[in-house]
Amino acid sequence: MRIEDLALAEMDETQRAVAEEAIAGRRGRIPAPLRAWLHSPELGRRAQKLGEFARYETSLPPALSELAILVTARHWTSHVEWYAHKRDGLAAGIAPSVIDAIAQRCDPEFTDPAAKLVHDYTRQLLASGRVPDALHALAAATLGTRGVVDLVGIIGYYGLVALTLNAFDIGLPDGETPELEP
Template sequence: MNWPPQRLSAPDPQFYSQQQRQIHDTISAGPRGGVRGPLAVWLHRPELAARAQDLGRYCRYDTSLAPHLSELAILITGRVFSSEYEWQAHKGPALAAGIAPDIIDAIRTDNRPVFDDPELEVVHDVARAAHENRRLDDALYARAADVLGEQRLVDLVGLLGYYTLISLTINIFSIPPQGGGAPELDNA
């Protein structure tokens, strides 16, 4: 697949400002192990990169949500935004976190998965409603608060917001998936 040209590449490291270098080194030393994709583009605005990476670190690694719930929400966000980079970056971690391949494939093809876990189901339903309706109706909110509890629901909403920022950055600046490869999402 020939991906469209990336509209904005990462700044050239040999011309980093002191602030860009510091943020780059902080991100590289953290759990991500490097600065890629949207994080690299954000280095054009080091203040944004620093704040977004702090929020991202919390949402990805320190949230009250179990990894399989976080990864499900991230995949749904990538699917809703047809963000190939995000989808391909999180499909493997979703599988490793225990999300069944048939659930992942249903999301990929924009179909509702069959769930036997009420937590996965409510995360799916909240994520879809948040992205499609920009709100939750009273019944879904009550179910989400009951199944997840208020603290995990707050973390879920934060995670959805952060990965919306990621997906918009990917799509607006045409950031291709790492290693290229064939698209997996329709409308990508």
């Protein structure tokens, strides 16, 4: 890890308040990127609150949220993000074949048109920073305006997570090996 991993006892009052807020929240623990963000406590406080929303409170059902997170994790080859959200994606009902295809950078076969749409929208936005009008119109018609805004928020937030994990070399739990090829 490229940054000091602070124990609660080593944190100043502000850092400890942010860590304890995360522990008291829906996650019940300090999420991996917060280990870096605690070195900028106000960033950490705001980012972890956004993360709690992006993870648990958007208008998208869990399977679609987790799909967008997995596509984002794969885009950035974020091993920790992939590790955590592969399990969550499976629990949310994403088919193992879809997850495997994303890991291989292949186009998955979807039975749910909304899932295909979220996959395609996420990949396109990450690949080019833009989404063609037709794809955006289809997303708005399928997910609603709020759904598209929430989707873009999920993609953006988990991009921040992936880049934080990668930049500070926050690794997988002991005994786990990376599943994603570069």
